[in-house]
Each structure stands twice: as C-alpha cells, then as structure tokens.
Amino acid sequence: RVWNFSAGPAALPQAVLERAQREMLDWNGSGASVMEQSHRGKRFIEMAAQAEADLRALLAIPADYAVLFLQGGATQHFAQIPMNLAGAGDSADYIVSGHWSAKAVSEAATYVRVNVAASGEADHYLKLPARESWQLDPQAAYVHYTPNETIHGVEFHNIPDVDAVPLVADMSSNILSEPLDVSRFGLIYAGAQKNIGPSGLVLMIIRRDLLQRAGRPMAKIFRYAEHAANDSMLNTPNTWGWYLAGLTFQWLQEQGGIAVIGERNRAKAELLYQAIDGSGGYYRSPVEPSARSRMNVPFTLHDAALDTAFLKESEAAGLLALKGHKAVGGMRASLYNAVSLEAVKVLTAFMQDFAQRHG
C-alpha cells in the first residue's frame, strides 16, 4: 500500500482495514456483514456499547458527558450546535483561526448572533489570535473554536480558559491524537474521516446539562437530547462507520492508549518540521513555530515552479496526497494516527533526495 498523507478522508490503520476485510462476509459469527444487520439486534447493540465504552476509557470521559454517534458531517453540526445550544436572541462567541472556524461562523449565523471574539485573518491564519486579545462575552451561549485547522496547519497547544461559558470544539482533525482533559469542554465534535473511521459518522461528546437547553424550535432529528435519550439510534445510525470506529478504538488501546499515540505524533511532527527547517530554505513552513500543527503540515518549496515535479515524483515513490489545499498552495502532509513514524521517515528521505537532485 501507499504512504498516505491525505488530509481526509485519510489513512486508516492497516490492522483495522485487515480486520474489517476478514469480517466482511461473516461478522461476529452472524453469517452476514455488519452492514447487513439490524441496529436493533443484540450483536450490533453490544458492539455499539463496547465502542462507546472503549472511547470512554481512551479519553477518560467523565460520567456526566454523553457520547453520541451522529451523521451529517462536521459541517451539519456547524448549524446544529447553535440550534441546540442557543435560544432566540442569544449570541455566541467564535474564535476564527482558519478556514474551518470561518465556515463554522458562516453556517452558525442563521441560528445565533455570532460575535467573532478573535480572528487570525489579518495574519493570513499563520498565527493564532493570542488568548489575551479575545473579546469574550460572559453572557454568550458558548465559545466555539477549532483546536486544529486542517487547511492552514495551525493548532492550539493549550485549551483556552473561557471561565464558566461552555467551550465548544471542532476536533475533526485532532481528536484522539493526544491526551485530552474532556472536563474542560462543554461539547466536542469531530467528523470521523481523519482519526476515527469513514466519513459520514460524527462523534460528539457533550456535557449532559447542555442537553437540557431548549435551543430553537426544531424537528426531533436535530435535537441532541433526543439522540442521547435514544442511544444514538433515533433513526438508523451509520452502522458501518460505528463498527469501524470501534475497531479503531481497539487499535488505539492495543498501541498503548492515547498517551503513547500522543508521543508518537509529537515525534512524527518533529521529524518533518526538522526536515523543513533544516533544508537551508529549500522547504519552508509558513506557520509561526508556536502554532504549528502536529496533524497537518503545510510547506512550500523555495521555487513554486518545482511543485509539479515534486508531486509527480512523490506519487511515483508511493507518497500519496501531498498537494496542498488550493486556499494555501504548496504542499501539505497530514500525519494522523494511522500514519507511522516510518512513513514520515520515507517522506523526509524523499524530500532530501528531491532537494539534492533538483538543487
């Protein structure tokens, strides 16, 4: 298989895919695929509960938080979160640190009065707006931020303190990548397609008191309290996604848990940033060092005329999906959990070799 640096949908652990392949025709002694059976059946319900229990153990999720397995992608929840957490006339604070938090603002604005409390736009999202500059409103329904910006490659390395206002985090591209103090958050959500499983599944961890909020008038299917009351089976869940997420959680446990994964991710990112910084200017990271993401590493070549050759040759060498997002240009290597240290070694060796050959 290729070395896959895709930003998402992204690489899944090889062992997870192999196990899914083995179980494809006969899951759990049922004589059928997991996709072919009722979510109301005993086998599925047990698997679903185990996946939740494994996630709870991995992140030490406190009992006063509900775990939901939802659908709609993270984007749907940009809108659904204000519908649930904000009443008519309420405002919410948003920290804009890149493409995805800006998108969260534009989708939320239909349902809540958005206060952009801080923005990195003037710095082209190459730095994070310093916590001291945030203009937070103590009356806000919640504070929303994006701890890791997948496109701009900036990451908050500390959880911001926002006093008593619930902190809402879009962790689509950094969930399960390092140990996390869940108790600091009101709501965490993540599209699954980077560190969890296939797209179409959204994981949500929500403090139970927030489920009591009336929010806006809405159909039941949008109401998180209904999903929680029905164990995320208000309607047919994404059974395949839930199953694969469960396999990924087991794989994370087998690796030694999130602390081990966090160390590995730190080592991977360090290796790549060292290769960039140590290249004598051949490669450059545009992001301020203190804000550099461990998960998504954008970089440029000293001469953009070499981009095409870099992409062509890297693909020929089995290095997949290094093209940067069009909003940023250049290259981007995504280093999610399923990307091994070995993969990053192959990438950095390729980069050094390319630089020598193309001088």
Ligand code: PLP
């Ligand atoms: N938020 C972040 C941080 C992302 O990287 C993405 C990209 O997948 C999204 C939200 C959008 O997710 P989805 O495509 O699941 O709606």
